[in-house]
Amino acid sequence: MNLEQAKLFAEQILNQMNVAASTALNVPIGVSNRHIHLSREDMDILFGQGSELTRLKAVKQPGQFAAKELVTLKGKKGEIKNVRVLGPLRKETQVEVSVADNYVLGIKAPICMSGELDNAEPLEIIGPCGKVYKEHCAIVAWRHIHIPPELAKQHNLVDGQSVAVQVNGIRGGLMQNVIVRVAQASVLEMHVDIEEANAYGLANDQLVRIVS
Numbered sequence: 091m092n093l094e095q096a097k098l099f100a101e102q103i104l105n106q107m108n109v110a111a112s113t114a115l116n117v118p119i120g121v122s123n124r125h126i127h128l129s130r131e132d133m134d135i136l137f138g139q140g141s142e143l144t145r146l147k148a149v150k151q152p153g154q155f156a157a158k159e160l161v162t163l164k165g166k167k168g169e170i171k172n173v174r175v176l177g178p179l180r181k182e183t184q185v186e187v188s189v190a191d192n193y194v195l196g197i198k199a200p201i202c203m204s205g206e207l208d209n210a211e212p213l214e215i216i217g218p219c220g221k222v223y224k225e226h227c228a229i230v231a232w233r234h235i236h237i238p239p240e241l242a243k244q245h246n247l248v249d250g251q252s253v254a255v256q257v258n259g260i261r262g263g264l265m266q267n268v269i270v271r272v273a274q275a276s277v278l279e280m281h282v283d284i285e286e287a288n289a290y291g292l293a294n295d296q297l298v299r300i301v302s
């Protein structure tokens with residue numbers, strides 16, 4: 091190899107390293123327990139006409155919060171009490187459960203993205219003032235990364251993209267099929283449910299690395 095070839099070779103390697111550096115990104119984990127988002131209509135039935143959610147504590151994503159209000163979920167087989175409502179109110183009621191919760195409730199909630207309720211499973215939702223049966227409400231949330239647009243651009247990530255994430259530690263491994271969600275009002279955070287967190291030994295704010 092002559093000097094010119096060596097220079098060219100070195101440049102190519104440096105370019106590849108730059109590409110790798112631009113996509114590598116450490117993301118803090120947020121672990122989600124089972125919870126419910128309520129519509130105005132269902133809030134009225136469960137907690138009384140015109141009732142409002144009571145803010146318990148903020149969650150990391152801007153504007154969202156854990157409310158003091160709790161409901162009971164009832165499926166064909168069993169029920170789960172003290173399920174927290176997450177605010178603010180939404181257009182559609184949506185219940186996010188874990189795979190183990192599916193067995194307790196006797197449903198088969200599919201793994202899908204928030205808002206994709208076409209194949210969601212039925213549950214009865216019981217509050218202090220009433221109850222409501224929802225034919226399509228229960229899902230297991232697909233693991234995902236929230237990221238604001240500027241940061242996504244810097245790291246060549248686009249909305250809806252599927253990436254792999256490296257988890258370190260005693261139960262570490264490669265977590266595939268993590269969906270990127272780009273939105274203006276968001277902060278960098280990867281959401282997993284409690285079972286995924288336990289399987290990979292993950293805790294809140296632990297850093298994981300996007301590797302593809």
Ligand SMILES: [Zn+2]
Nearest residue numbers: 234236280281
């Ligand atoms: Zn999320």
